[in-house]
Amino acid sequence: MTISIRALLGACALGALATAAAAETTITVATVNNGDMVRMQGLMDDFNKLHPDIKVEWVTLEENVLRQKVTTDIATKGGQFDVLTIGTYEVPIWGKQGWLVPLDDMPDSYDVNDLLPAIRKGLTVDGKLYAAPFYGESSFVMYRKDLMEKAGMEMPEKPTWSDIEKAAAAMTDKENGIYGICLRGKAGWGENAAFLTTMDNSMGGRWFDMDWKPQFDTAPWKETITRYLDLMNNYGPPGASSNGFNENLALFQQGKCGMWIDATVAASFVTNPKDSTVADKVGFALAPNKEGVDKRANWLWAWSLAIPAGTQKEEAAKTFIEWATSKHYTELVAEKEGWANVPPGTRTSLYENPKYLEAAPFAKLTLDSINAADPTHPAVEDVPYTGVQFVAIPEFQAIGTAVGQQFSAALAGQISGEQALQNAQSLTEREMKKAGYIK
Known part of the structure; x- marks a missing residue:
């Protein structure tokens, strides 16, 4: 019995495609339709070059709708999302309930200690970080x-x-x-x-x-x-x-x-x-x-990225979060959009960066406002x-x-x-x- 070369080549090509498809992990990210998150979606070429094995799909929603959908999904263990955009309200409550994956194993290059103390504290439960801040605000x-x-x-x-x-x-x-x-x-x-x-x-x-x-x-x-x-x-x-x-x-x-x-x-x-x-x-x-x-x-708030417990794609989700909330991402936005437009309110180093301070006339008041808000004594x-x-x-x-x-x-x-x-x-x-x- 003879098999044509074309058929053999076709079978090899299909096999290669199947292997590539098997190697690629697709994660679904639920996020809010605010400007900084929309901008991130336009900068995904950088992530794709660094991590060609991870494909990111977006679900972008208005604030009230996002909160309703991610709350329902995590409470019912729906598994619809691998990365959630949530805030300073949800993180401590959901972290205590065991609904989130701890982010206490970020690499040294991520520099967790650079996160602003007020912001980091609001995303920490029992000494463990349960979400990484994409941007912080007062x-x-x-x-x-x-x-x-x-x-x-x-x-x-x-x-x-x-x-x-x-x-x-x-x-x-x-x-x-x-x-x-x-x-x-x-x-x-x-x-x-x-x-x-x-x-x-x-x-x-x-x-x-x-x-x-x-x-x-x-x-x-x-x-x-x-x-x-x-x-x-x-x-x-x-x-x-x-x-x-x-x-x-x-x-x-x-x-x-x-x-x-x-x-x-x-x-x-x-x-x-x-x-x-x-x-x-x-x-x-x-x-x-x-x-x-x-x-x-x-007020005091941070829109942050977290991983729901039970996801089958924890490693890929962590890789994405590390990229999206890193110093590298800040520099990427600065290069493409200018220093004034980088995500604010998350890292001490940003407020020590002369390029940012010169480009952002609002930087000092932002930091003063964040530091003045006290969640433990709000009234x-x-x-x-x-x-x-x-x-x-x-x-x-x-x-x-x-x-x-x-x-x-x-x-x-x-x-x-x-x-x-x-x-x-x-x-x-x-x-x-x-x-x-x-x-």
Whole structure:
């Protein structure tokens, strides 16, 4: 029996393809649709050259949807993802529950000790790192210097809420489509509830007293919601109850916001002339406080990469995380996009790098804001929880979102601020009783 050379060659080629396919590992990464993560997907050629045996597939989702999907997947052991983009809220809770793979064996070249202490601490459980920070952030004030100058005003580096209100009034020019202030209105524990929690901290308030009793019926929360609604109804953009981080970023870049109080990570996007029409007109200040209250409205967060326990592709997932959160990746972004656009808030060495400090006028305030946020003492009064813009208990994800929906409804004019607080108080009491925190 004879076999043609062509058939033999064809069989060899198929065999080689099968071997290559077997050697290639495909990992699925779930991530948020924020600018830094989108940029990373555009830089994957570098990873592919270094690791041709690993193929990365992306699932990129809006923040609220991402949180819902990864929480469901990890709690049910769905196995849909090999790398999760999660934050400072999830990591300690999921790490304790054994839902994440520890990252305590990163190579020396990764330099774990270079991670900013405040950020690293939030991702560590019992001395083990359970997620690697892609970028870290606090929050601060971004404002239009040209509009402030036109109004004959100057933004203090440490503004109060009264300063913010005066500036918002002075910069508002609705006839020309300029709104004095843009703030989060979209419902979600990590959207409007995050911002309003820090605002309440700066008014002297807290989520719970030491007996886990909700505090929405207290004076600080009343002042928080009243001031927030006054600012947004008088000086904010229309449809603000639908605006989260990305929507407000777009408005600011288009020159429609006089001021925006939000994540420090936005600084590189509002000062990038490729994307922002006001890139050369942006100033920065610390998050505000109320006169006489020694607590500012700044949070602490890190979008981080973690591996769900039970994945069959742990080594490939670790290889990807090591690349995406390394000094090498920072230098890659600097080379392609400029030093001002590297992922901020994760490494001490970045804030000692003269190239970065020169390119990023917001660097010092970002670091000061990160270092000033204290998750162990988030409020003026004592609290039984940790977390600055969230409460680090498993139940908070559902409670925070439900409370956020009440505040969003008040901003949309569907209910009053007073009614939103009453609803928040009763629903939080009900859930905390159900969970056994209070009788």
